[in-house]
Amino acid sequence: MTDPTVRAHHLVKVFPGPEPVTAVDHLSFEAHAGEVFGLLGPNGAGKTTTLRMLVTLLRPDDGTVTVNGHDAIAAPDEVRASIGYLATTTGVYGRLTAYEMIETFARIQGVAEPKRRADELIDRFDLGDYRDQRCSRLSTGNKQKVSIARAIVHDPPVLVLDEPTTGLDVLVAQTFLAFVEEMRDAGKCVIYSTHIMSEVERLCDRIAIVHDGRVLATGSLDELRTQTGEHYLEAAFIRLVEAAS
């Protein structure tokens, strides 16, 4: 097997305070090029904190992250250059047009021909009619398209997607899922965090079930079924969480 594109090893993150909260507790997983790796867990499980450590937004208190051969602590800029990050917390600038938003981030990411790349992505996501419309006036779906375009503007080998379909209607969500599959087929390593079982079943090649900051189980859908003796992912998930609690 090839070296993993993304490797998280015994990640720990504690949020200080009068009562410190251990958001991520020795969490480990590996994800490879050409696969969608799902992080499945309830709200507050530590998925977002884990992904933020991958993207170097947060610094782990312990453990290591390696992305595309770069260590997240030693070479954070290189790690981020390898990642396209999309989350509910990655918004768009309302006073920029769709085109300006994509083109600006192409420049920020150091893309060689930012204008050409922006045009290409505008076409790719059918944003031609909204090219010069300010992002604040775009529909939620079109905003999300701009966000995706922004995330992949530098054609990164790794995509980190944190509950990316939240707030999208069914049709837009379907388009989005199709896009994720396309990315996998193009050989990208996609880390996909969600609490929606159907998305995991459709997209993920391998899954880590996360609860209370720890990985309860890792494997393909079939492996998880075998491990838990449950046919449906939802039942398997509940069994694992209950066993852990």
Added chain:
Amino acid sequence: MSAWRALVGMEIRRQLRQPAALVLLVFLPLLLGPGALLAGSRWTGATEEATQGSQTDPPVLRIAATAPFTDWVLDSDRLEIVPEGRVTTDADLGDDEVWARVRVEGRTIHLERDQQLAKARQVRRRVQQVARRHLGEERDLALQAIGIEPSTTTWEVVRTSHDGSATRGGRELGKMLPPLLLFSLLLGAVYTAFDVVTGDKERKTSETLLSTAMPRAHILAAKASIVLGSTVLAGTSWVVAVVVAHRLGLFSGDEALLTSLQALTPGNLVLVEGLVVLLGVQVAGAAIGVAAWVDDYRSGSMVAGPALLGIMAPSALPMLDGLDLTWWVALIPVGNVAMAFREVLAGQLGVGMGAAVLVVASAQAAATFWIGVRLLEREATFTGSADADARRAMGRYGPDALLTFVLVMLVFWFLGTLAQRVDLVSGHVLSQTLFAGAAFGSVAFFGAPWKSMRLAAPRPIDASLAVGVGLFTPIAAGTLFALQELLFPGTMAFAEHFGDLLGGAVSSVPLMLLLFALLPGLSEELLFRGALLGLLDKSLAQAPRVLLVAVLFGLMHLSVVRLLPTTLLGVVAGVVVLRSRSLWCGVLFHATHNATSLLLSRGEAPEAAGVDAAQGAAAVACAAVAVGLVALVGRGRRQ
């Protein structure tokens, strides 16, 4: 570098698309420039005759006020009023220096006095003392000799400073301009810092940006450049407005202003712009730090104003009379630049001191900026979450109360007192309106329950007792002043001056009581015992709460001399309100206390410092009665 350019370009584009940005960064400073000059000319306007004087009798400044003539009668032993009604002799009070000269023209009396305000107070006090001893026939004869009818009671008294320096106008103007310039700089810095830092959190674009390959240092540098650029733009707009207004001759009638503006030569303009940049760096650094520290706009809007106004507080240093730009003053951040600005306008900034200020201020600017950027760098800047709402949901508004106080005080200090200098009565009304507005505004803004202000009607017995307390506290407070004289000589002079100031502002007693007793009683109680005490209800126990609010109340009076008496009065008011469970009892107590004090001070003011036994006994008795009455407030109320 191209990423940096892209980010800066994007932010500029965003700002240009925001009308508020243009208003704050360009138009408002443009208006504030000439506006400051207009205010300045109102305050520092020179008398025409003075500016036409000879080299040995150079321009002087006029602070116009109207006061009852009887307060200003002159001692014929020392001041000779000549029949021509033009010139009097100089009078010497024994300090071997000319302290004032008096000139009567028609119905106007000119009192030219020393530039030191403290000195002027002594002069005025002495004149009053002398006048009191010489009431009667002798004075009337002197007045009749120059054709003035003694029975006329109200005269315009024009007090003029006799500084003997042509730079006086510049110094006076320079006193006001630095705070106003800083205000423009703040507008630029705060708006942009919040938009590009806190705004990034608010609209969820901070992670978008931070997850790119652009090194953090470059992101920070780009944001810092934007804030600095807009700050300097706002400051420069202001300077341009002042110079253009001058060139357009908007203030041609005021020679003193023109004289000082002549000091704005191209060379000096470069220097002023340098000062603007230095101030801009400091303000921008502070703004970035504050914007990075707060969680959202709501917290930010409360924190930013007070914090940044606090930072710019030293810019009011030039307004302190008698303070020169010495070496130690040159070390005070922001204040040093403000003082240098004043000296530039006065044409008095020496090369050595100028260089020193530039070096010190540059170092301070770099340090402030560095701290601001370090705060921006913190992980929590982009990942922290607000717990303020949770705190408020539990009914705790302690930090909000303190923020309200600081914000109100700084606005009061900068705008209210400035307005009071221009016109005492309207400035006073403005300040009191600010207090009342802030009281209701803060409770509404933070979503505190209205009942925390205790606006319910009091029991009649409690209301009567509150009035009773207010009748007895003035004697005790007055004696405290006299006792303080032993510790801080000059207390009584200040008290007298203060009384004169109020008495001089309005001649009608009912109006005086309305303005200086009822109005403060209402608005100050609304703010302190209504809003602040109420906001602190669940944050502090009763005793520390009353004491804290009382200390804040004392601090509000902006006077070391009045701190102790006003704090004690604050304690009394706090106890009265809590015991009666009605703010109106506090209002009644406060208004009665003020009214009684004002009426008492219209009599003969004490001449000597110290307290004799009878006075002391009276004060102790009054205090005891007041305490007794306070103890009765709220008694027998059904629980």
